Amino acid sequence: MKTVSKLALAAVFATGVSGMALVAPAVAKDKKEEAKPGLKLSPEVIKAGQVAQTAIAAKDFATAEPAVAQIEAAVKTDDDKYIAAAMRYDIEQQKLAVAQAANPNAPVNETVLAKPLDALIASPSTPAADRGRYAYRRGALAFNGKQYPQALQYFNKAKELGFNDPNLSLQIVKAKMESGDVAGATADLDATIAAQSAGGQKADEQLYRYAIAKSYQAKLKPQTLTWLKKWVTAYPTSKNWRDTIVLVGIQNNPLVPMDETQKIDMFRLMRATKSLADQTDYLQYADSVNRRGLPSEAQAVVKEGLATGKIPASNAMAKSLVADTTTAIRNDGPVAALEKRSEAAPNGKLAASTGDVYLGQDNYAKAVTMYRLALSKGGVVADDVNLHLGIALAKSGDKAGAAAAFGAITSSPRAETAGLWTTWMAAPAV
Template identity: 40%
Template sequence: MALKHFSTTAMGIALAMGGAAVMVQPANAAKKEAAPAGPKLSKEVRDPLAAAQTAIQAGDATTGAAKVAEANAAAKTDEEKYFVAAVMLDLSKIDKNPATQAAAIDALIASNRAPADQLPTLYLASGQTAYQAKNYAKAEQMLSKAIELKTNNSDAYALLVEAQARQNKTPQALQTLQTAIDKQRAAGTKVPSDWYGRGINMAYTAKMPQQTAALTQAWVKDYPTPSNWRDSLVTYRELNPMDADGQLDLMRLQRVAGALKGQGDYMEYVLATYLRYPGEAKAVLDEGTRAGVINLAKGGNAAELSGIVSGKVAADKASLGAAATAAKGPKGTGKTAVSTGDAYLGYGDWANAAEMYKLALTKGGVDAGLVNTRLGMALAKAGQKDAAKQAFAQVTTGPRAGLAQYWMIWMDQQA
């Protein structure tokens, strides 16, 4: 997805300046009648500038350009340079030359006579024309100045992000994007989805896992569609290598977020669970069948695995009571409690799963990050949101820390 680009029009710069440039009368005309006080221009500037305006009004770009050049060569004061630049801007409307427009805008800035309230728009326009000319360093400079002067156009940030990205300044571009996102939120405005998409693309391409995770988490907070959830979690897994258990817990979140897509996603999940958690594998196969992405009637691997797990479920489920009793006994260990909790989790028995995980933490000898992740999952599915968040908050290191953050985002989105 591309970040929202700034408009490629002339931006109405003349309108921002109060319309077309002030009409300049030739010196001899000014003597014939008492005219209101106007700009202080020498005859060498006033006469060609007046002729340029007449030509521009007649649509004669060639004469207009020649007279503007003559006036520009004679201009010495800031005021003269300002009015020459203003007429040059009018000229750019009929000669359709981006270079004329860019030169006029820059000359207005350089004149030191542009009113303060026009400067943000002028710097913004200069940055835009520089970007269009592929002068990204200048575009960055001018757009940064427009933002410094507090332009109220949020597109200035979008274009600055692009200018920095074109110079391979990914960290700076991401910081600019984050500033823009923060300003949007502070103003109570929803951040455009394509801003997130552009930032994620930049951070992912640059292999910046922390920034990618932060942006994808913000994205699914604002736009929690199944597709966005899937893209975010798959991207997270690619940049944050996890062991088999970590990948399984990520797929479990995909499942509850409705973010499993196609036969490949469902079968990867089944292959990760059918040996240890037949009940969970069967549930996933059944969901894939209902979704129309798995067809058991066709045979093949899916049908074979369905047969395997279907034959195991009854005995496996019946053994859970004895396993829980053993885990609670004096010979029970943290590992046996985790294993029993995992089995309960696979069958959707959230209360018993949570009890086993809590037991495992008291007995010790287990991976606390894994256990707290799964305890949080069980409590979240049981509707115990606060307790679940407390469990997830204990997961602070490694790739599971980010996974816990995604789980908490998902919880906040549930009724």
């Protein structure tokens, strides 16, 4: 046997989880180096290895291929097998790189890398510092081949072997997700984001979108709602708020089924988050509240849409709503009369309705008084009144009072709506 120095196999990762280049160990060049402790290789392996390494470096695959095959045929020891696997991996990786450079749009078949990688991971001659890298690369290979359970095993092995890469935790999440363990994967992702935040790094927005999409596809409503709220807390843009509100309660087949009356409070949240996007949003909102006897709120919404230019001045429906609500407001007369009647009423229904009128007029103090009167008199759906009480308190700036009102709600869909309003109170201003 001859001895060569044991050089670590260098694993350099390109963008993503694929594209690793391997540099195989150099063979001995002189007797002094041969005396160093290290790999003990068969003479046939050393001889063929010298030819293979030079040819691979020159991308002379016609010469390198038979030399690598000679190494594989001549192996006798674990060290021989290690060199054979390293050379096989190196030549196949180089072939793929050359082919991809020649035709970047052609599909890449990386399956030829699996066997040498498995051998490198298993070999007792592989330096400990490299084994984790190979496990990670093998996991990436399985993931790219949509072998997700296998990919998860290799990624976890890489972690166990001490491999440290910023993408590893996310790759474990993705492999677990694609393997069907959506709940477990999102829990891991949550921990990853928390760790990033603790380190002063803001998690990429795409991680939130990924968790939302996967939870939604798996029909995991609580997890989807949780991730939506985390998303708009971390990235509270008007667009993100609108997407969240539409997904939860406005679109066809929403996450949380709501009737038209219940959707009004979602439109109110759109208005609070400045996420009413176009004339459809404004007019649907205004028409809904107008048909439920709240002309002041309907008119305010239409005029706001006109002022922002999101409702064209020529829009016939907008003109009709302004005219109709002006007449209704005049006919309804002062709200103060409703207050007196509410106080004398046998139950809280009129007080709750009067609170809604004040809420639509942005008179939050009066609205709060009426809602509390309604709750004290009874005869109302407490969750409905508490939701509107919470909205009035939130918009008046009383976050503690609003949180208490929202927290008292237990039934769906009011509880989910309250959860979004609570998130809005805690999120940075849009």
